Amino acid sequence: MTRFQLLGGVLLAMAFFHSSLEAARPTPQRGEAHALWAHPGDAGKSAASVRQFVEQCKRAGIDTIVMLVKGMSGETYWKSRRFPQTAAKGYESFDLLEHLTREAHAQGLMVDAWLCDFVDGQDGAAYREHPEWAQLNPGGGTTATETLGVARRPYPYVWMCPARRPGYTDQWLLPMIEEIATNYQVDNIHHDYVRYPGDVAPDSYCFCDYCLKNIPRFAMLSYDTRITERYRVNAVQEHIEANWWSDPTMLPIDWPQRDRREMADYLLNGRTIPGGPPDARYFFYSYRVHQIDTFAREVWERVQKINKAKGSRIGVSAAVFKNPIMSGRFIGQQWDEWAPWISIFMPMTYRSHFAGSFDAYLDHLTETTARQLEWISREKPLYAGIATTYLFREEWQPVDDIRDRATELKTLEANDASGRASKVKAIRESYDAVRARLKPVAPDRERELSRRIEAISPDATTVALDELLKLIAQLRNDPPPGYLPAEKLTRAIEAARKARPDGIVIFVAGSLTREKLWPTLEAAFRK
Numbered sequence: 001m002t003r004f005q006l007l008g009g010v011l012l013a014m015a016f017f018h019s020s021l022e023a024a025r026p027t028p029q030r031g032e033a034h035a036l037w038a039h040p041g042d043a044g045k046s047a048a049s050v051r052q053f054v055e056q057c058k059r060a061g062i063d064t065i066v067m068l069v070k071g072m073s074g075e076t077y078w079k080s081r082r083f084p085q086t087a088a089k090g091y092e093s094f095d096l097l098e099h100l101t102r103e104a105h106a107q108g109l110m111v112d113a114w115l116c117d118f119v120d121g122q123d124g125a126a127y128r129e130h131p132e133w134a135q136l137n138p139g140g141g142t143t144a145t146e147t148l149g150v151a152r153r154p155y156p157y158v159w160m161c162p163a164r165r166p167g168y169t170d171q172w173l174l175p176m177i178e179e180i181a182t183n184y185q186v187d188n189i190h191h192d193y194v195r196y197p198g199d200v201a202p203d204s205y206c207f208c209d210y211c212l213k214n215i216p217r218f219a220m221l222s223y224d225t226r227i228t229e230r231y232r233v234n235a236v237q238e239h240i241e242a243n244w245w246s247d248p249t250m251l252p253i254d255w256p257q258r259d260r261r262e263m264a265d266y267l268l269n270g271r272t273i274p275g276g277p278p279d280a281r282y283f284f285y286s287y288r289v290h291q292i293d294t295f296a297r298e299v300w301e302r303v304q305k306i307n308k309a310k311g312s313r314i315g316v317s318a319a320v321f322k323n324p325i326m327s328g329r330f331i332g333q334q335w336d337e338w339a340p341w342i343s344i345f346m347p348m349t350y351r352s353h354f355a356g357s358f359d360a361y362l363d364h365l366t367e368t369t370a371r372q373l374e375w376i377s378r379e380k381p382l383y384a385g386i387a388t389t390y391l392f393r394e395e396w397q398p399v400d401d402i403r404d405r406a407t408e409l410k411t412l413e414a415n416d417a418s419g420r421a422s423k424v425k426a427i428r429e430s431y432d433a434v435r436a437r438l439k440p441v442a443p444d445r446e447r448e449l450s451r452r453i454e455a456i457s458p459d460a461t462t463v464a465l466d467e468l469l470k471l472i473a474q475l476r477n478d479p480p481p482g483y484l485p486a487e488k489l490t491r492a493i494e495a496a497r498k499a500r501p502d503g504i505v506i507f508v509a510g511s512l513t514r515e516k517l518w519p520t521l522e523a524a525f526r527k
């Protein structure tokens with residue numbers, strides 16, 4: 001045997017060893033997968049429009065359409081036999097999911113059924129029929145009593161309690177998912193809002209009656225048997241918390257007399273060992289993580305059961321926040337533990353979830369995607385999620401600022417001269433940035449908008465402000481070609497690719513249309 005033969009034999013053995021390792025792993029995707037989140041409006045309401053939408057996706061190199069079928073207000077876009085009262089307005093007789101799965105499969109594309117899991121609307125059917133299923137804050141209010149932002153915008157959604165049984169999870173959401181998996185040829189059930197609220201008061205939910213009883217029970221802060229027997233901490237160790245295992249009764253002695261606020265205060269700020277650190281919220285956080293984990297597992301198990309019965313291969317995909325450790329703490333979404341119950345992870349690594357410049361985003365997108373693959377040890381495929389709109393922060397921010405200042409100006413008193421003057425100044429400053437971008441690509445529209453801006457003075461009439469707002473809305477909905485630098489999308493896709501994710505998922509079809517980015521996406525995905 002020559003040295004080359006020997007080397008060849010070693011290489012062959014290494015290759016064999018390598019491939020047998022490979023065989024133990026999940027089947028790898030062929031090439032880079034491409035998915036797109038889409039709203040019902042993108043596909044229209046006829047067989048022909050659905051077919052056209054699928055064709056458009058196919059041309060752009062999309063292989064999975066993630067279509068919204070249960071919206072933020074609980075409205076649904078399939079023909080539900082069990083929950084006909086949830087049918088979205090205008091979709092009572094058009095079964096979008098049925099049409100889409102048929103058309104997509106005919107053209108070789110897959111369809112994920114996207115559900116906004118734990119939200120319902122103030123007028124949503126679930127909340128209307130079962131107000132007792134809603135999450136409650138320490139004051140006893142639902143999330144619809146909260147406001148958003150410094151402007152205190154009303155928050156129109158009611159988050160439903162994931163924990164309560166029987167409740168929203170087992171009486172409403174799980175049956176909906178079972179119905180879809182049973183009656184439709186979807187490729188995946190897609191989780192969104194699979195968590196507790198994040199932008200409204202993350203630490204305020206849920207303190208409904210069920211959770212007030214079950215958070216202490218989950219952590220076994222006291223016994224259900226011999227409930228009148230209380231045990232004090234036996235301080236044999238110098239560090240007080242080192243006596244935790246001596247079996248003290250951790251729940252405060254006056255627990256049954258406490259009201260909701262007092263109970264919530266203990267669960268967030270209390271000490272399980274008197275004199276020890278304020279650690280009770282550890283159990284609040286782990287309870288929430290446990291509830292969302294349980295739901296993710298139940299969905300997986302029920303879908304597997306249906307697969308077995310009908311011989312299908314439906315999986316489960318999920319839109320998740322960018323950092324599972326942070327989202328575990330803030331919203332109960334510790335998705336790095338979910339590999340057993342999720343087929344494809346689609347983290348929302350949108351620029352809106354990152355601070356800094358566009359170039360900083362590109363670096364952080366690569367780094368974050370690499371960390372995500374590390375967090376889940378590549379046990380399941382992960383697609384990097386990119387939202388187009390937020391890529392254009394520099395281009396859209398001044399437009400939105402004009403809209404917001406003009407809207408505020410409408411509400412200011414006529415005699416508030418300095419307030420009104422400062423709004424006008426802010427509008428003009430923002431417009432300078434818009435104008436510099438608009439003039440070279442659409443001189444006619446720039447002239448028209450400039451005239452409207454010049455007409456705005458501290459004593460501008462509502463009519464003049466409305467005329468300006470109309471043009472601003474037009475620019476937002478229909479920017480002239482060239483206003484948005486399309487290469488930002490290409491660069492973001494390339495930055496995500498550096499981390500070698502299993503695919504790329506784009507948010508969202510409507511933005512691609514508005515922002516005229518379909519050709520850019522097609523070119524980026526063809527590579």
Ligand SMILES: [Zn+2]
Nearest residue numbers: 161206208211
């Ligand atoms: Zn609850």
